[in-house]
Amino acid sequence: MAAGNESGPAFEPTMPQAGFLETVAPLIRRRVAPNGGPFTASGTCTYVVGRDRVAVIDPGPDDISHVEALLADLAGEHVEAIVVTHTHRDHSPGARLLAARTGAPIVGCAPHRPARALAAAEVAILDASADRAHAPDRVTAENDTVAGPGWTLVAVETPGHTMNHLAFALPEAQALFSGDHVMAWSTTIVAPPDGAMQAYMASLDKLRGRPETTYWPGHGGPVREPARFVRGLVGHRRQREAAIRARLSAGDARIPEIVAGIYQGIDPRLKGAAALSVLAHLEDLVGRGLVASEGPPTLSGTYAPA
Numbered sequence: 001m002a003a004g005n006e007s008g009p010a011f012e013p014t015m016p017q018a019g020f021l022e023t024v025a026p027l028i029r030r031r032v033a034p035n036g037g038p039f040t041a042s043g044t045c046t047y048v049v050g051r052d053r054v055a056v057i058d059p060g061p062d063d064i065s066h067v068e069a070l071l072a073d074l075a076g077e078h079v080e081a082i083v084v085t086h087t088h089r090d091h092s093p094g095a096r097l098l099a100a101r102t103g104a105p106i107v108g109c110a111p112h113r114p115a116r117a118l119a120a121a122e123v124a125i126l127d128a129s130a131d132r133a134h135a136p137d138r139v140t141a142e143n144d145t146v147a148g149p150g151w152t153l154v155a156v157e158t159p160g161h162t163m164n165h166l167a168f169a170l171p172e173a174q175a176l177f178s179g180d181h182v183m184a185w186s187t188t189i190v191a192p193p194d195g196a197m198q199a200y201m202a203s204l205d206k207l208r209g210r211p212e213t214t215y216w217p218g219h220g221g222p223v224r225e226p227a228r229f230v231r232g233l234v235g236h237r238r239q240r241e242a243a244i245r246a247r248l249s250a251g252d253a254r255i256p257e258i259v260a261g262i263y264q265g266i267d268p269r270l271k272g273a274a275a276l277s278v279l280a281h282l283e284d285l286v287g288r289g290l291v292a293s294e295g296p297p298t299l300s301g302t303y304a305p306a
Contacts, residue, residue: 009232033060059094085179115196160200185220191276
């Protein structure tokens with residue numbers, strides 16, 4: 001699940017379409033689930049890696065029609081592993097449907113966990129998006145591999161969007177399946193208490209040193225110049241942080257005021273996501289001693305320059 005398009009890097013508005021399996025690289029095929037919307041672009045991208053004996057990455061939502069279509073696509077092929085990047089309901093529930101039909105193990109991210117406990121009287125607004133039923137057969141950590149004939153997926157820990165988020169490198173194609181961590185169509189929502197901005201920024205910095213030349217994200221089309229694009233994402237987040245601090249210096253004290261000041265013209269459906277993104281930045285700023293808050297940072301809290 002992503003946030004809406006904001007100012008920043010050169011986002012790519014062209015969307016892959018749902019409804020068919022498409023070969024996008026010699027080792028990579030993609031089918032887009034029919035769950036498009038303001039948080040999912042044209043839908044969740046399910047990837048098939050390899051030929052004949054394959055891995056399926058992010059089978060998507062609890063949608064048997066998507067899984068049935070994928071099984072028809074792969075008639076005559078064997079699913080070696082079902083790989084999950086993170087536990088949002090647009091990515092992981094389909095893994096259980098596919099496992100039930102194929103017997104393939106579910107591997108990848110750990111069960112869902114929040115970045116922190118809820119503060120007193122705090123409500124997890126996006127709690128319904130978490131797939132708490134996810135129970136993988138094998139959890140992969142940094143540099144663990146899932147392999148088949150001619151392909152290897154290498155786990156890259158990228159917490160932030162969710163704390164269990166993984167990307168997967170495919171060295172044979174110089175590619176990275178980036179889940180919801182980096183997407184060409186939009187910035188990523190980082191929504192406390194499930195996500196954490198400090199972890200997200202550290203994960204971006206981690207990716208900046210990697211060699212992959214293409215990212216295949218969980219929504220939207222590929223990121224073709226990932227090193228440049230990730231630098232742009234880091235710069236955009238720092239600009240957003242500066243804008244929040246400027247609003248605080250101008251007298252804004254609460255998140256709705258800050259959202260109104262810096263997200264002008266935003267799609268009304270995304271205001272809640274924008275508020276959570278501001279909260280994530282404020283949590284980070286409070287933790288770094290740059291912003292003061294009355295009590296723990298929450299959506300209803302009061303903030304001021306430190």
